[in-house]
Amino acid sequence: xxxxxxxxxxxxxxxxxxxxxxxxxxxxxxxxxxxxxxxxxxxxxxxxxxxxxxxxxxxxxxxxxxxxxxxxxxxxxxxxxxxxxxxxxxxxxxxxxxxxxxxxxxxxxxxxxxxxxxxxxxxxxxxxxxxxxxxxxxxxxxxxxxxxxxxxxxxxxxxxxxxxxxxxxxxxxxxxxxxxxxxxxxxxxxxxxxxxxxxxxxxxxxxxxxxxxxxxxxxxxxxxxxxxxxxxxxxxxxxxxxxxxxxxxxxxxxxxxxxxxxxxxxxxxxxxxxxxxxxxxxxxxxxxxxxxxxxxxxxxxxxxxxxxxxxxxxxxxxxxxxxx
Amino acid sequence: xxxxxxxxxxxxxxxxxxxxxxxxxxxxxxxxxxxxxxxxxxxxxxxxxxxxxxxxxxxxxxxxxxxxxxxxxxxxxxxxxxxxxxxxxxxxxxxxxxxxxxxxxxxxxxxxxxxxxxxxxxxxxxxxxxxxxxxxxxxxxxxxxxxxxxxxxxxxxxxxxxxxxxxxxxxxxxxxxxxxxxxxxxxxxxxxxxxxxxxxxxxxxxxxxxxxxxxxxxxxxxxxxxxxxxxxxxxxxxxxxxxxxxxxxxxxxxxxxxxxxxxxxxxxxxxxxxxxxxxxxxxxxxxxxxxxxxxxxxxxxxxxxxxxxxxxxxxxxxxxxxxx
Numbered sequence: 001x002x003x004x005x006x007x008x009x010x011x012x013x014x015x016x017x018x019x020x021x022x023x024x025x026x027x028x029x030x031x032x033x034x035x036x037x038x039x040x041x042x043x044x045x046x047x048x049x050x051x052x053x054x055x056x057x058x059x060x061x062x063x064x065x066x067x068x069x070x071x072x073x074x075x076x077x078x079x080x081x082x083x084x085x086x087x088x089x090x091x092x093x094x095x096x097x098x099x100x101x102x103x104x105x106x107x108x109x110x111x112x113x114x115x116x117x118x119x120x121x122x123x124x125x126x127x128x129x130x131x132x133x134x135x136x137x138x139x140x141x142x143x144x145x146x147x148x149x150x151x152x153x154x155x156x157x158x159x160x161x162x163x164x165x166x167x168x169x170x171x172x173x174x175x176x177x178x179x180x181x182x183x184x185x186x187x188x189x190x191x192x193x194x195x196x197x198x199x200x201x202x203x204x205x206x207x208x209x210x211x212x213x214x215x216x217x218x219x220x221x222x223x224x225x226x227x228x229x230x231x232x233x234x235x236x237x238x239x240x241x242x243x244x245x246x247x248x249x250x251x252x253x254x255x256x257x258x259x260x261x262x263x264x265x266x267x268x269x270x271x272x273x274x275x276x277x278x279x280x281x282x283x284x285x286x287x288x289x290x291x292x293x294x295x296x297x298x299x300x301x302x303x304x305x306x307x308x309x310x311x312x313x314x315x316x317x318x319x320x321x322x323x324x
Numbered sequence: 325x326x327x328x329x330x331x332x333x334x335x336x337x338x339x340x341x342x343x344x345x346x347x348x349x350x351x352x353x354x355x356x357x358x359x360x361x362x363x364x365x366x367x368x369x370x371x372x373x374x375x376x377x378x379x380x381x382x383x384x385x386x387x388x389x390x391x392x393x394x395x396x397x398x399x400x401x402x403x404x405x406x407x408x409x410x411x412x413x414x415x416x417x418x419x420x421x422x423x424x425x426x427x428x429x430x431x432x433x434x435x436x437x438x439x440x441x442x443x444x445x446x447x448x449x450x451x452x453x454x455x456x457x458x459x460x461x462x463x464x465x466x467x468x469x470x471x472x473x474x475x476x477x478x479x480x481x482x483x484x485x486x487x488x489x490x491x492x493x494x495x496x497x498x499x500x501x502x503x504x505x506x507x508x509x510x511x512x513x514x515x516x517x518x519x520x521x522x523x524x525x526x527x528x529x530x531x532x533x534x535x536x537x538x539x540x541x542x543x544x545x546x547x548x549x550x551x552x553x554x555x556x557x558x559x560x561x562x563x564x565x566x567x568x569x570x571x572x573x574x575x576x577x578x579x580x581x582x583x584x585x586x587x588x589x590x591x592x593x594x595x596x597x598x599x600x601x602x603x604x605x606x607x608x609x610x611x612x613x614x615x616x617x618x619x620x621x622x623x624x625x626x627x628x629x630x631x632x633x634x635x636x637x638x639x640x641x642x643x644x645x646x647x648x
Binding site: 013015017020021022023024025026027028031033061062063065066069086089091093099100101102103104105106 | 337339341344345346347348349350351352355357385386387389390393410413415417423424425426427428429430
């Protein structure tokens with residue numbers, strides 16, 4: 001059982017509007033409303049792979065009820081803690097040119113009592129004897145009201161239960177979470193740059209892989225068991241207990257990159273839970289990330305693109321000084 | 325008791341975004357979610373005036389539950405018929421330049437059985453002996469699945485119960501509704517132009533009042549007891565059983581014109597229910613319309629602007645041939 005935590009889920013509303021009038025009245029050609037938030041996307045992906053998973057998190061109000069109903073419709077198992085505040089919406093407008101405007105709501109403020117109830121549910125899931133936890137995924141931003149060290153606390157609770165953690169967040173919450181010793185963290189370049197305070201671009205504006213490797217290695221020294229950096233279309237760079245690896249998809253996937261990072265997180269958790277070696281974890285993660293880009297909706301992926309990607313992704317050991 | 329019908333209510337979501345990036349990610353400085361739809365706005369306004377009112381209509385899904393919860397929070401009495409489809413959302417983005425982009429969802433498709441249940445609730449409200457109906461307001465567009473003559477049917481049911489109707493809709497639904505004999509219809513210039521097939525603008529692009537009067541008089545001949553044309557900032561023109569009237573606010577109100585028409589409808593229903601003479605109905609309606617423009621949210625109005633407007637609005641009898 002992979003326990004996935006989504007502390008700030010959302011109802012993701014998408015309007016497809018053929019000819020948008022940004023200063024007028026628009027009628028959508030198609031409207032979708034789906035449960036969202038990074039953790040919810042991870043749980044959906046794991047569920048699609050037939051992995052036993054349960055989504056834990058905080059929901060409130062009628063938007064929270066819509067998230068719960070949407071998860072039920074998708075048959076994603078969830079045990080969400082009810083809060084007083086209203087769950088956030090995200091609103092995305094996509095026009096026929098592919099231009100995308102995203103409008104985010106802040107989400108509810110969580111009280112100490114509400115978070116205590118969540119922690120009790122989380123601890124209970126970690127120690128379940130009926131469905132033993134094989135891995136934990138902590139993914140997304142912290143809602144308002146929670147201490148910045150909250151993820152660190154959840155990493156420690158998992159360690160107490162002997163369950164490895166994949167942590168995907170940013171900023172100070174990530175820094176403190178790393179110090180608590182998660183098995184894997186998965187920063188993207190922007191998150192790695194923010195955390196390491198280093199410039200990571202080369203002269204052409206691409207990723208300076210030597211600098212990225214050094215920055216990622218410093219996160220490993222700070223407490224993470226492994227650091228997997230998502231390089232966007234350029235694939236993944238991993239600094240692990242088994243050396244450094246690079247996974248590259250054959251060609252840059254085109255499509256909707258939102259949710260691709262969540263697909264990578266899901267694949268890493270999957271590989272962690274079933275004990276795959278690193279090169280296999282990374283092959284699956286890179287293929288699934290590219291397959292998510294090929295699907296129009298975050299939390300979904302193209303099965304064909306995934307199958308094709310598995311044999312097309314190249315995974316190589318990197319022999320750089322930071323990894324020796 | 326004023327019975328207000330809103331067959332296609334909405335959850336109106338507004339994001340205030342200081343510097344909008346129409347091709348990027350935005351975080352709203354403020355988010356509001358309120359029950360909307362023209363009928364809901366009318367009921368809110370009547371309730372603000374202390375009038376006994378009840379809102380009838382059709383709601384479904386979690387968005388419908390949010391509308392119901394919002395009405396309860398505002399203490400607006402409502403007896404809404406549950407349907408299977410999902411109530412629509414409207415999404416408005418307002419930037420600091422006042423630019424407004426509106427994104428509308430289509431709303432649910434209503435089945436014959438669902439509409440029959442609504443009609444039963446409506447008929448019951450019309451014949452209530454505990455809270456006798458003094459007027460009916462039918463306001464807004466028809467949801468998908470309903471026959472274009474649905475408003476005409478509701479006008480007839482009200483006539484059978486001896487209750488006068490204010491009808492505020494457009495197109496063929498308005499044309500058929502007029503033939504059923506409502507007490508008042510309230511087209512705006514665009515609706516009047518569409519229905520009459522006449523050009524209503526003068527050489528300067530303003531309203532050609534003689535043409536407007538002729539077109540409005542033709543709607544009265546077609547079955548409406550009175551026709552009140554909203555001229556936007558230029559006030560109201562009324563063709564009634566007591567001659568023609570013009571109500572003009574002292575100066576063009578600036579602000580959010582959305583919902584101003586609903587405020588006018590509420591005031592006309594109020595005046596109809598309490599038997600005010602036409603010049604008083606129109607004074608209140610023009611003052612309330614301007615006061616709604618001065619308030620930032622549809623369905624609300626500025627009490628100060630309303631009080632000031634009551635003495636500042638001029639109401640004059642128009643002596644034009646169409647009214648003799």
